[in-house]
Amino acid sequence: MIEVLQAGLCDLVMDLGRPGRAALGVPAGGAADRAALAAANRLVGNDPSAAGLEIILSGPRLRFPSGGVVALTGARFDAVRSSGVPVAWNETLVLAAGEALTVGRVGTGCRCWMALRGGLASPLVMGSRSTFLPAGFGGHRGRPLQAGDRQRCGAPAAEVKLGRAMPPASEAEEGLRVVAGPQIGQFDDRGLARFFGTDYRVQPASDRRGLRLAGARIGHRRVELPSQGVLPGAVQVPPDGQPIILGWDGPVTGGYPVIAGVIAADLPKLAQLKPGDAVRFVTVEIEMARALAAAPLEIRELG
């Protein structure tokens, strides 16, 4: 059981999402970095698909009336326990009854994930406990946590083996790796040169539906384009020439030309972008994108 003493900017209950329902207009959603949530779950003895919290930029203050076992992964936030002791990342933490955990502001990056032993017991909606904010369902009453909320945890899946672990580190190389999109032929040489040769900045009006970018205008032929199926990572270019990278809760169909698609292996990098960050796109071949994605979601056990 957790009690929300103070809510963060947008604390969302997330598991691995609800894939396979796009024909209903419902995106898969789920944790923006599945490996990070799975690693946190492993540290508390949960199944990788247990529901935890996705925390963005500034986190909540939570109380554990009967104690608990938690783990945090992803971007490091300034977080402390009731005693004032800083909270370690990628480690199993045992909290005493009545103890509180305060997740403050993020350092570098944007999002972290908190797993709780037993997993958050939000009801399953369409096969998942993930919050889907655009339609207000899933998670905790379809909305971010608020002060005063209480959430129960389920029965633990396995014994906790106190330990340290972390999801695979994203490649240090610069840039978001993309494959060429279905409408790349609609863009002129100058537009393509700008897209691949200049930095774009993440705009404040970005969320789990999409990351809005601003930078050199990407020109393209305006043709009436039928709505087509899209998925997270698709980079759309609306008539204003400013790209939008579709996110985890983005629409399942879109009517703007898709210039490129961020590869699955780099979607966790998207999860850590925040307004003001610079983005540069680099191309890779489809076969390489697949090989990178096929690597198992290995969790590194630390000493």
Add this chain to the structure above:
Amino acid sequence: MGKQTIGQPVAGQAGWRWVTERGLRVATGETTLARYRLLVSRALPDVEDIVPADDSLLLVLKRGAALPPSVRAALIEPLDEPSGAASGTRHEIAVDYGGAAGPDLNALARQAGMSEATYIERHAATEYTVAFLGFQPGFPYLRGLPDTLQAARRASPRQRVPAGSVAIGGRYTGIYPADGPGGWHLVGRVHAALFDPQRQRPALLMPGDRVRFVPS
């Protein structure tokens, strides 16, 4: 961009394009629904999702998977009934047209050179087919809107469109399942719940279903 092996059939593959390495967009034109039904009727390996859209399908592969040969074959297999019509459920949906429920009806009718009553009569006289769902969960893109009723989307979208609004967007008419922003012209409102995630069948209307609007 996909690798083609010499000797494999390539018919129809001119319209295959990758959106990401997991998402294959397949141009399907008139046969979208028929192809969609054929694909969902098969247990296709490594396919996570299939998204019918406007004259195309998006095949979403599982992470790291390449396009399996059986899926490739199912994409070019001849169809028994290419249009895929005449197998969906029929729905009659009551609509309050005009007034506060349809604030754009008057302007649309004037633009089309007809009275509000004629616009309503023509909108309700047509049997529509659900081409696909998108934009919001349960939002149906209804095909069959008469040419004379079509209208380009609003120059600036509304911040809030009420749930149940019946709208016109280009060559489609549709229904907003939930409150939210929207750029289509609003001509009326229905009381039916288009989407409820708690229902056994969350979306009232499914691709291939047929819809008649009944003025109330």
